[in-house]
Amino acid sequence: MTADTNVPLPDSQQPPGFDELFGQGGGSAPTKRGFTIPKELVEAPKPFFKDPQYYQKVLSGEGEGAKRLHQSLAAFLNTEDPQERSIYRNRIITASWEVASSIAPKITRRDLPLPKRLFLRFGILLPTLLSEEQREMFSRVILDNTTGEPVHYVDEWLYKIGIGEIAPSAQDETLTAKKRQTERKKNILGELQGKLEAQKMVIMNKSFELEAQEQALQEQLRVMCAHGRDPSNQNALFPFTEAQKGAYTEVLNTLRRISQLDKELAREYAELKRITAHMEKARDAGMEEEEVDADVIRQEMSAVRQMAKLCVGRQGNHFPLAMRHYIRPRIEDVGIRERVLQILAEIEYLDPGAFERTYRQQVHRIVPHVILIPSYGERGICWEPFEKYNRGTSRGRIAIPMYPKDLRTAVIAAVGDLRWQVAKEKAQHYWMEEGLTGWYYQYFTDHKMKGDVKEQFIEDYILWITKESEGTQKLTREVRDIFWRYMPFPQEIKDKLKTRGFVYAELYKKDINRSLSDGY
Template sequence: MISDFDPTLFEDSPAAGPDFSDLFEEETDKKEDLIKQTFTIPAEISEDAKPFFKDPQFYQKILSGEGEAASRLHKNLAAFLKAEDPQERSIYRNRIITATWEVITSISTKVKKKDFPLAKKIFLRFGILLPSLISAEQRDMFSKIIMDNRYGESIYYVDEWLFNIAAGRITPSAQDETVTARKKGADKKKNIAGELAGKLEAQKMVVTSKALELSSLEEALKEQLRIMLTHDKSDEISGAIMPFSEVQKTAYTEVLNLLRRISTSNKELAREYVDYRKIIQHLEKIETDIEEENGVDDDVVRQEVNAVRQMAKLCVGRQGNHFPLAMKQYIRTRLEDIAIREIVIKTLADIEYLDPGVFMRSYKQQMHRIVPHIILLPSYGERGICWEPFEKYNRGTSKGRIAIPMYPRDIKTAVISAVADLRWQVAKEKAQHYWMEEGLTGWYYQYFTENKMKGDVKEQFIEDYILWINKESEGTQKLSRDARAIFWRYLPFPQEVKDRLKTRGFVYAELYKKDVNRSLSDGY
């Protein structure tokens, strides 16, 4: 049991015991009033160091209360640290992987408790079980990570993700498992809540768009009224004004036209507000029902841990490092090299600038920005992945979900690969049965097959997307001519980047010229 813990394993660990009572408060779910069209770039990526690892009971607090799984993890970790034979260490290493996920599963059912220990939270978030497994410099680095979500972005550490799943705020990730009859009622409510949440975000965008349209018409009315009411002075009679000039008559006609359009626009805005309020009322009722049922049952949370584990496996790959605990030899010592929330936000903002349509989806004949849920995994994977492009029961407005490993060799590549995977899956789902024939996936699949390329077509697309963002955006020609043409057409850079690239070589100038020709022929 944990009571036989060998204190020498903490040989590099500090020894003061702080009061963590002020750090146990649950995070509140804040609804934003404004529609976000871009990421809020963090002003800072760190804060003052927190005394996470000064608690000499840190390790015991994580494993305490987690039953036989904790005992197995403790026993195998102690043996692993003492073993010198490589083969013996490999055996214990594999046992540690299994035992660690069993402990994570056990801990996950407690994330909603108000007295949820901070040590367990740190374990879920960063994979830190034994502080002495990371260096003093790394402990200092982790203690400076900003813990709370200050930016309103749907980017979650694993403990936050599991908390939201447990609270019923986010629908569980889709898995290939049979749903039992006992869970169907609760799952139906969660699916409805997820659908309504997506519709609410999309409806906010519709209302905002209609409001901007009305404001634009009102500004135009003010300008036409100014013109209409600006009379010439009479040269014949002092103090008198002249009748309407031709310009004023035109403005008068435009004022009448604008008043009719404003009336129509106002009615449309009023209707959209009614729909918006109906969605809020329905969503609040469903959320209340879920809260009264005490969120979701423990089995749902355990299944979500299984989904998170599968995400981590996909990020790491078959040949990667699947060890689930933070160890100093695998982690860098600069926050800039760790996929923390702030760094991921900055990277996503850079990608979205170069690929403005990456998070755009059509709803009610309008394009809306729908950023997926992003889960930060404490794993050593090299690539991020898209788990699902959108939710099963709400393909139109729901958030998809992507996963990004926190300890990759290169953060930018890890984030870009996740976005590329999302791009591919959304385009494929949009084309449905015709994904090999139509749109982005259709053109790319035809290019892939015509050139008799080997491997998986999606993986090749992801590789090319990484080059598109990293190299081609700077004018460095790394893609084939056909691949570049497909990306230029279906994943276009913003106009200012295109304007810059057209002077960087003949190939870009030709692509730019085709853009101009398409726009002139209304065929773009």
């Protein structure tokens, strides 16, 4: 399966085509500006759930937890008494997570049976709990990540943690003396690794800019050297036209900028070499990262369970197994990787700064790790806005429930949560006074609103993306003003909205006034 970035987004939302929104233009610069969207949501069906031993293969070798899960599930399916079903349901929840925690440390084994991996990925324990159509639907899900995007199913996520490719999620725990020593070593290497990745990103940005300047130079030289000729005098060259003289001046300016960028790039490579040498010295001093052990993967599985709880909420459906009654019949409504990528692309078009962060005076596009949780939660959540050892350029982590009532709303909520937490961390202890969170918190308190300010922000962010972007006025005037300024729509959307009502026309005028003054 090949990926293609030139695929139109789903016509249900009717945004412009993908080329128009996320294309890189005619240049050959490798700058990545948008998500890689696969051509297809699904592939040919696979015979996963036709295996008569599927259920046994999931539970085999998983100890007492597997026995309790089997007994509780059998009792749950065979009783009609509502009170008994409630008791067995709770037992299934506990036993299912116990079995998942037992499978998790084995995730890096090559001989791990596929049903165990699918249980972690989709929550499918007993295929007959799904309808035949649903089993067919899941059998068509694309197994491998063909996009290169950081969107992970739970089994993939645990595998990357297990091989040390990704650092474990932050969790509160009591550290023993030995663990503190190990943690200190990891802190040092983690900080150096963060600096290394940040430095690589700075070099990439400088490289992109240098390449763009070189392409501009080629075009300017083409214009400058396109002389007219005198046919009456053996095609002798005419002198420069005004356009050519202008190109000549641009060539000189571009050459100066190229020279400056080359010097900056050389300095950044020297800094990269210094950081790399520092890391090697730290490793030589006995600070190598220890191999990830089974306990780390179990702890990560515990973090995944906490993510699921947050996605579901206190009053939601915490049942951990995939069942026909709770899963939507259309693959477009299920949180598979390809569909989530489509929605993320739609959100990023409407909120171009959603994944941007400024580091060392440069704007970086940093897409968070997206973990797809097989749960019935209604809202996605931000687990970490960034890693604690690399606040500048690390990806951070958001979790998306795979089986919500409305997938698009769940994904938008996760991005809104990320937006809030990144802005709050950026403002630090001034978060109630400055920037996006400061203005919103002032609005929240001025109106004596109750509840959690972040939750209210996420609710408003959902309306901003789903309604206000289409010209449907659902937010208060104050919130619309804040969002228009700190999370602006792309210019194309603004140009359309200014004709959709007085409020948008006024906001549009404010933009013009700001651009004529000292800016924001």
